[in-house]
Amino acid sequence: MQNNKSGVLESVSRRRKNKGKLNLIMDRQKQSKSESLNNKDTAECACSIVEAEDFSFYYGSTMGVKNITMEVFPCSVTAIIGPSGCGKSTFLRAINRINDLIPNTRIEGTLLVNGHDIYAKKTNLVNLRQQVGMVFQKPNPFPKSIFDNIAYGPRLQGTTKGSKLQQIVEESLKAAALWEEVKDDLRKSALALSGGQQQRLCIARALATRPSVLLMDEPCSALDPIATGKIEDLIEQLKSDYTIVIVTHNMQQAARVSERTAFFCLGELIEYDFTPKIFRNPGKKQTEDYITGRFG
Amino acid sequence: MNGTKLILTRGQATGLNRPLALTPGQDLKGYVASLLGRAVLFLITCTSVLAVLLIFFFVCREALPFLSKISLSEFLINTEWYPEADNARFGALALIAGSVYVTIAALVFSVPVGILSAVFLSDIVSFRIRAFVKPVIELLAAIPSVAYGFFAVLVLAPWMQNKFGFSTGTNALNASLILAVMALPTIVSVAEDSISALGPELREASYSLGATRFETIFRVVIPAAHSGIIAAIILGMMRAVGETMVVWMASGNAAQIPRPWWDISQSVRTITATIAGEMGETPKETPHYWALFALGVLLLILTFSLNVVSEFFLSRAKRALGKQ
The missing domain is CATH 1.10.3720.10 (MetI-like)
Structure with missing residues (x-):
């Protein structure tokens, strides 16, 4: 990642040929399903795992985000900050096309995930969403047992063997730092857990499909400070294995957990750079105003 | 605003000049009104409950003589x-x-x-x-x-x-x-x-x-x-x-x-x-x-x-x- 330090924005148009890094990503995606998304043209595409080029998203005639051009790099945490209604969540939700559920939406430009234009007609949405997992603002466990919540994704992938599922559930819960708290009652309803536990369960559930990218849409906004701390620790642990994009209202949180920060305002990307730079020495006046609380 | 008399005057926050305690007359009036209101609404609501109970009662009453003539099992x-x-x-x-x-x-x-x-x-x-x-x-x-x-x-x-x-x-x-x-x-x-x-x-x-x-x-x-x-x-x-x-x-x-x-x-x-x-x-x-x-x-x-x-x-x- 050393060669990217010269400035993220300029590097967008450049095609990198950092093959060593790419192999590292490919190695992590061992599951066979990933092959359809990691198709051949990925080979010459380089380091960024998510790449937006002049990407715009519209709800009917209302603009969600406009002309976003940015890259997200693997095995790091990218934070998206900005005032309410600025399109942070819209952009995040566009990355795994969960916004498709909203009728009358329209996009312009391209959004590449692992080099594949995900808004192309021939996109395998199932594979996309299993490899680009999502954690939502409000914990949304299914009204099923803890075990069945985690096993939901693997079962969709066709894993039905009990021992295999057991192993996936255990590994996912351990990765989400929830195993110790729930290992004795996996058959209990997920709704009986506390809010913070439910959110970690949702993270574990997302990890169970073995994603590469984890999208987090204000994952701590419904949680108290202690639960928030646990989730942030978890993000810290996960970033060595996953690419994390996190939308947050909490600027301290962005500063604490992320390597890079993107500042969105009124649907546009104002500034995108390394987090310390954004918070200590922002390049744009608008960013500085927002960071220092003089916004508006 | 010049020339018109203000209805909402400034400085109202400093003094509450209308009494906060009810007079005995007001108290009684409120009590009676609320009691009457409750009673009327209760009766109205009761009609549907009563209808259900009465239907049950009359149907059962007309059915009872039958049980003395013919056994339930038959x-x-x-x-x-x-x-x-x-x-x-x-x-x-x-x-x-x-x-x-x-x-x-x-x-x-x-x-x-x-x-x-x-x-x-x-x-x-x-x-x-x-x-x-x-x-x-x-x-x-x-x-x-x-x-x-x-x-x-x-x-x-x-x-x-x-x-x-x-x-x-x-x-x-x-x-x-x-x-x-x-x-x-x-x-x-x-x-x-x-x-x-x-x-x-x-x-x-x-x-x-x-x-x-x-x-x-x-x-x-x-x-x-x-x-x-x-x-x-x-x-x-x-x-x-x-x-x-x-x-x-x-x-x-x-x-x-x-x-x-x-x-x-x-x-x-x-x-x-x-x-x-x-x-x-x-x-x-x-x-x-x-x-x-x-x-x-x-x-x-x-x-x-x-x-x-x-x-x-x-x-x-x-x-x-x-x-x-």
Whole structure:
């Protein structure tokens, strides 16, 4: 990642040929399903795992985000900050096309995930969403047992063997730092857990499909400070294995957990750079105003 | 503002110049008014509760003499219903069987159709089409049952007789098909409400894990809304059990248990149709008259228990939603 330090924005148009890094990503995606998304043209595409080029998203005639051009790099945490209604969540939700559920939406430009234009007609949405997992603002466990919540994704992938599922559930819960708290009652309803536990369960559930990218849409906004701390620790642990994009209202949180920060305002990307730079020495006046609380 | 006198003057916050304590007169007036209001509203509310209790009371009172004449076991087990014969027989089993038969057959048709329509309306079709289709389905409930009966007798019955060679067109199949259509609006409406009430969160969670729409509907949406769906089915069942006019016109009114039991093309007779058909020609204070009231009690118990069960599932559905 050393060669990217010269400035993220300029590097967008450049095609990198950092093959060593790419192999590292490919190695992590061992599951066979990933092959359809990691198709051949990925080979010459380089380091960024998510790449937006002049990407715009519209709800009917209302603009969600406009002309976003940015890259997200693997095995790091990218934070998206900005005032309410600025399109942070819209952009995040566009990355795994969960916004498709909203009728009358329209996009312009391209959004590449692992080099594949995900808004192309021939996109395998199932594979996309299993490899680009999502954690939502409000914990949304299914009204099923803890075990069945985690096993939901693997079962969709066709894993039905009990021992295999057991192993996936255990590994996912351990990765989400929830195993110790729930290992004795996996058959209990997920709704009986506390809010913070439910959110970690949702993270574990997302990890169970073995994603590469984890999208987090204000994952701590419904949680108290202690639960928030646990989730942030978890993000810290996960970033060595996953690419994390996190939308947050909490600027301290962005500063604490992320390597890079993107500042969105009124649907546009104002500034995108390394987090310390954004918070200590922002390049744009608008960013500085927002960071220092003089916004508006 | 210059020249006009201000109504809201500045500095009001510093002093409250109207008294905060009630005078004895005001106090009494308020007390009496609230007491009167409560009493009037209580009485008005009581009329419907009272109506239920009185109906129960009178039906039971008229049915009681019957129990002293004929044993309960004969009433419930015997299949011979010959109330006007010299050696009158009051075996209601064939009628009970007729009601159960027609109701269950109606549910077999209407439950899959109703639930799939509800899912289609809530999860698949666009909001504009749903806003049009749902009221139309609910309009089915507004068609008077005698109109359904006409359709059953004049259209469905001859068609069945000619097409399938049934010995009679007015039979259990005919009645249950019509009942199924009549139960549909209830099932679709209640089930759709409970499925829509789930909100987008669970659906998004499912899609984000790579589920298709089919998997989301059958593995998450329907299981999560099952309480509401069961309530919808039971409410539809109550509609079918209590329906009188259509079954009277369409079922053929033969007090018999079909033989073999699964032969849906034979005529049956239900409890409701029996009461409606015979009550007018039965002299008061005769065993036949009391027997009809005993049938009424049976029907009341049936619908009341269904109502209790549906209330249970509806409240459970509400609680499940509150938890999320």
